[in-house]
Amino acid sequence: MSSETTDDTPDRVQPEPEELMRRIASGDERAFEVFYDLFAARVFGLIRRLLRDEAQSEEVLQEVFVEAWQQATRFDAGRGSAANWLFTLAHRRSVDRIRSSQASRQRELRIGVQDIGTDYNDVEENAVLHDENRRIIVALKSLSQAQRAAIELAYFGGHTHQEVAHLLEIPVGTAKTRIRDGMIKLRDLMGVA
Incomplete structure (x- = not known):
């Protein structure tokens, strides 16, 4: 060694x-x-x-x-x-x-909160929209047939006042009056100030 x-x-x-x-x-x-x-x-x-x-x-x-x-x-x-x-x-x-x-x-955490917030808000928003839609349908049934037809064409169909008048075969002024009066009644029925 x-x-x-x-x-x-x-x-x-x-x-x-x-x-x-x-x-x-x-x-x-x-x-x-x-x-x-x-x-x-x-x-x-x-x-x-x-x-x-x-x-x-x-x-x-x-x-x-x-x-x-x-x-x-x-x-x-x-x-x-x-x-x-x-x-x-x-x-x-x-x-x-x-x-x-x-x-x-x-x-x-931020991503998780965003995901949770989005899911929660979507659920909440969908519930609110569903409730609002149901209330609108009930309120629309309370309108006269003439008011309901004019509002449905204008607001749900996306037609102008002139187009509503043409489709319903009424004067433009009458179409505007039906839409205005129907919206006032809807506002009252829905409790909107």
């Missing part, structure tokens, strides 16, 4: 986190493994406290270490420790996930 110690030997002195970051920045995968082993549990604890969801916390932990690997060249030991830099990344990622989740829930 060789007298040299390997990285797995317990009595080997572990480099400082800032030194690990320098090595990671140069692409040293072994340094990254050591860095991960050194901080993963504590970073996961921070993320877990913020997110309160284990599955999401695991995802964010992975994202944090991927970002640490990719952004290692941006680490500046003059601005703070490697641990603080990593915890800042974890905190930011966690807050981003919280905001994203909240925005998603709010979006789903």
Whole structure:
């Protein structure tokens, strides 16, 4: 057996986190493994406290270490420790996930409320229209045959006063009078002011 110690030997002195970051920045995968082993549990604890969801916390932990690997060249030991830099990344990622989740829930809630509101309003509107139609039919039956015919042609048939007069073979003035008098009576019967 060789007298040299390997990285797995317990009595080997572990480099400082800032030194690990320098090595990671140069692409040293072994340094990254050591860095991960050194901080993963504590970073996961921070993320877990913020997110309160284990599955999401695991995802964010992975994202944090991927970002640490990719952004290692941006680490500046003059601005703070490697641990603080990593915890800042974890905190930011966690807050981003919280905001994203909240925005998603709010979006789903708005869509859900719109859907519920539309369905509810459609049902309510249909009921009101059905009731109004029934009231109109009853009120129309209270009109004279001449008034009812003129109103049905004008309002339900979409005909002009001249067309109503032509269809009923009456003068235009008579058609207008029947429509006006019939509408006044309908308004009174329906209770419209």
